[in-house]
Structures are given as C-alpha cells and as structure tokens.
Amino acid sequence: MTKSTSLLNRLIEISSHYVMVSKVVQALQRHVLEFLDPQLQWKWVRSSPTYSILSVVQINRGFENLGKLSMYIRIMTDEVVVITKEFQQMKCGRDMKLVRNAIMLLTSNFMLNSLAILSKHYAWQILHANNNAFGESGAPSPTFYACNQSATKALFVQFPTDGKTPIVCMKLLDSQSTVEACAPNDLLPKNEEDMEYTQNNASQDTTNGFKKLIMKVCLNQKLLS
The missing domain is CATH 3.90.1150 (Aspartate Aminotransferase, domain 1)
Structure with missing residues (x-):
C-alpha cells in the first residue's frame, strides 16, 4: 500500500526542496563569479517538486582537448548529494559549504x-x-x-x-x-x-x-x- 501524505506535509516537502534548489543554484552562481577557470556549466537533468538532479561540467578554456570534469548534484527535500562520474557519493546534508568544498575538491583533482x-x-x-x-x-x-x-x-x-x-x-x-x-x-x-x-x-x-x-x-x- 502507498503511504498517504497529508497536504501539510506535502507542502512542507515542496517548500523545503524549493529552498534547497535555490541555495544550490546560488552556490553554483557564486562559484562561477569567483572562479573563472575551470569554466563551470550546469543544466537540469530532472526537475520535480521534491526531487531534482543537476548535471555539472567543468572545462579548461583553451585546453578543451584535455577533457572535462563531469559530476551530478542530486537535490532532495532534506539533503544534497554530489555524485562523481564514478558514482561516488558525497553527502552534504543541508550545508552549502560542504557542497562548495565538494566541488572545489573535484575541481582540484581535475x-x-x-x-x-x-x-x-x-x-x-x-x-x-x-x-x-x-x-x-x-x-x-x-x-x-x-x-x-x-x-x-x-x-x-x-x-x-x-x-x-x-x-x-x-x-x-x-x-x-x-x-x-x-x-x-x-x-x-x-x-x-x-x-x-x-x-x-x-x-x-x-x-x-x-x-x-x-x-x-x-x-x-x-x-x-
């Protein structure tokens, strides 16, 4: 049987997810403004009221032949997870500082x-x-x-x-x-x-x-x- 969810809980989940999405987008925009290279781009892979996935790509301008860095950011109602292309997961909870640290770590490796x-x-x-x-x-x-x-x-x-x-x-x-x-x-x-x-x-x-x-x-x- 499907677990029923009250309207109030549903509204809380949607609102929580909206806040998480807004914070992640702000973190990415801040990263783009602060660090011009490697160049960071992202696009939405999935977007729903309570579950979203971002595809993030980084490239070195002028050295595109060296490859690119790919990662995914999974946004839920109460947690953000940064996923590498090897499917290693870095759980960041609600802390956007951890999200930035995860992106910076992957950037340094790249x-x-x-x-x-x-x-x-x-x-x-x-x-x-x-x-x-x-x-x-x-x-x-x-x-x-x-x-x-x-x-x-x-x-x-x-x-x-x-x-x-x-x-x-x-x-x-x-x-x-x-x-x-x-x-x-x-x-x-x-x-x-x-x-x-x-x-x-x-x-x-x-x-x-x-x-x-x-x-x-x-x-x-x-x-x-």
Whole structure:
C-alpha cells in the first residue's frame, strides 16, 4: 500500500526542496563569479517538486582537448548529494559549504589530471600525482611532482581546495643532483623571498587560470630545452 501524505506535509516537502534548489543554484552562481577557470556549466537533468538532479561540467578554456570534469548534484527535500562520474557519493546534508568544498575538491583533482595529461604531451616524467594529499591547513590539496627528460628541472605543484591559486615551484638541478634526492618538500619556498610565484586569492584573478598555471609550470618550448 502507498503511504498517504497529508497536504501539510506535502507542502512542507515542496517548500523545503524549493529552498534547497535555490541555495544550490546560488552556490553554483557564486562559484562561477569567483572562479573563472575551470569554466563551470550546469543544466537540469530532472526537475520535480521534491526531487531534482543537476548535471555539472567543468572545462579548461583553451585546453578543451584535455577533457572535462563531469559530476551530478542530486537535490532532495532534506539533503544534497554530489555524485562523481564514478558514482561516488558525497553527502552534504543541508550545508552549502560542504557542497562548495565538494566541488572545489573535484575541481582540484581535475586540474591535477589535466596537468598530468599536458605534461605527458611535453615529455615530462611524472614522478608523483597524489589526489589524497593534504596541505598545511589540513585541507585536501592534491600534489603533482615531475621532472623533464634530462632531469635538469624538478617541478612541484600543489592544488589547494580552499580557493587559493595553485602553488608552483620549479627547481633547477645541477649535474651532481638527482631527482630522487630532491623531495617535493625541498621545492616548497621556505619564506616569502624564496617564493617565485605569488599566491593570490583566485577570486582576484581575472585571467585564464589554467593557462596562467601552465605558464608558471614552464611548459613551453623555451624552458623545456
């Protein structure tokens, strides 16, 4: 038998779902305004009074050949669930901060994968690409570690999930050094004077974020020689 629902409970469920949908859309719009790259787009897959699904796609402008990030956001009356393309579910409840954190985490992983693909195109040797790394603040921060074919340059990139621009550090290795002897922590700047790339809040960066990152990573023919 079908469980009967009173009119009042039905109105409460519809109202609750409407509020959840409005908050999710506001969170996505805020993300688009704050982070211009990767570019975020979404469309409705299903929309009903008490159950809706959003399809969210992110791409790197100018690097569309590197693929895209796909995810789904399932909105119910009392819960929001972010679903990856591998069907892993991240339950966020009613907390929009958790929704933003989930999107930022997937975005950082997407940036890491995009950089790994682009590095292979330029014949860099990937030594370390960790999606499960954490930063000093305890927040997830995927890391990337690579060297060129001649082992004269070591590269370390960290992708924070707290909205900051990636940390990019390049170290030139002398003839007596080896990449194995240069740990990723050795590439991190010890103080502000040693920091080659200034960290700014991503919301203040109005340029193409991924393209700017690639320039920092020195993936161009001049510095690859």
